[in-house]
Amino acid sequence: MNALVLFSGGLDSTTCLALAIERYGAAEVLALSVSYGQKHTKELEAAEQIAAYYGVMLKTLNLSQIFADSDCSLLKGSAAEIPKESYAEQLSGTDGKPVSTYVPFRNGLFLSSAASIALSHGCERIYYGAHADDAAGNAYPDCSRDFNDAMNRAIYLGSGKQLAVEAPFIGKTKADVVAEGLRLHAPYHLTWSCYEGGEQPCGLCGTCRDRAAAFAANGIADPALL
Numbered sequence: 763m764n765a766l767v768l769f770s771g772g773l774d775s776t777t778c779l780a781l782a783i784e785r786y787g788a789a790e791v792l793a794l795s796v797s798y799g800q801k802h803t804k805e806l807e808a809a810e811q812i813a814a815y816y817g818v819m820l821k822t823l824n825l826s827q828i829f830a831d832s833d834c835s836l837l838k839g840s841a842a843e844i845p846k847e848s849y850a851e852q853l854s855g856t857d858g859k860p861v862s863t864y865v866p867f868r869n870g871l872f873l874s875s876a877a878s879i880a881l882s883h884g885c886e887r888i889y890y891g892a893h894a895d896d897a898a899g900n901a902y903p904d905c906s907r908d909f910n911d912a913m914n915r916a917i918y919l920g921s922g923k924q925l926a927v928e929a930p931f932i933g934k935t936k937a938d939v940v941a942e943g944l945r946l947h948a949p950y951h952l953t954w955s956c957y958e959g960g961e962q963p964c965g966l967c968g969t970c971r972d973r974a975a976a977f978a979a980n981g982i983a984d985p986a987l988l
């Protein structure tokens with residue numbers, strides 16, 4: 763194995779997976795899907811379908827106990843409602859703190875776990891799909907360039923310089939991510955992004971709104987909604 767991809771079954775990580783497969787081939791790519799106590803399993807089911815579509819090995823990891831005391835609105839144990847406003851609207855009321863769907867230090871934990879698993883499989887790179895829109899306004903600080911640089915350095919040093927973190931979309935918008943995914947023919951029809959676990963995406967949560975805007979910016983309809 764050459765590359766491990768942190769893989770949620772959503773749009774960004776599916777594009778990341780497509781990119782890693784283009785670079786190294788499916789046989790050299792390991793997808794890691796993490797269960798963290800989210801309110802539904804739609805994205806994990808999407809991850810399984812997409813891994814099967816590409817024929818990549820998929821590992822799953824359950825880290826939900828670590829978030830058991832969190833009041834993050836995405837989590838099963840939280841009574842908080844998932845906001846139905848855009849991220850810009852949500853951030854206007856947070857006093858510079860992350861949005862309520864920020865899962866405490868999720869990417870830090872996921873990358874550390876991924877580093878350990880990647881080393882066990884001989885991987886030299888970890889890919890993840892952080893992009894500039896998620897970091898904007900401090901909505902998800904663990905998607906920022908500063909955070910990525912620091913984690914990359916920690917993992918590089920802590921692995922004895924065997925392992926590097928690649929965040930190919932760190933300076934890009936979600937619309938840029940979709941443009942790259944369209945070039946790669948990523949199977950967007952199989953992805954799930956919505957924070958709610960309904961039959962169809964809700965169309966109202968922050969991630970549904972961002973996703974719709976990213977496809978609109980590329981002038982196409984969302985293949986998952988056709």
Ligand SMILES: [Zn+2]
Nearest residue numbers: 956964967970
């Ligand atoms: Zn939604």
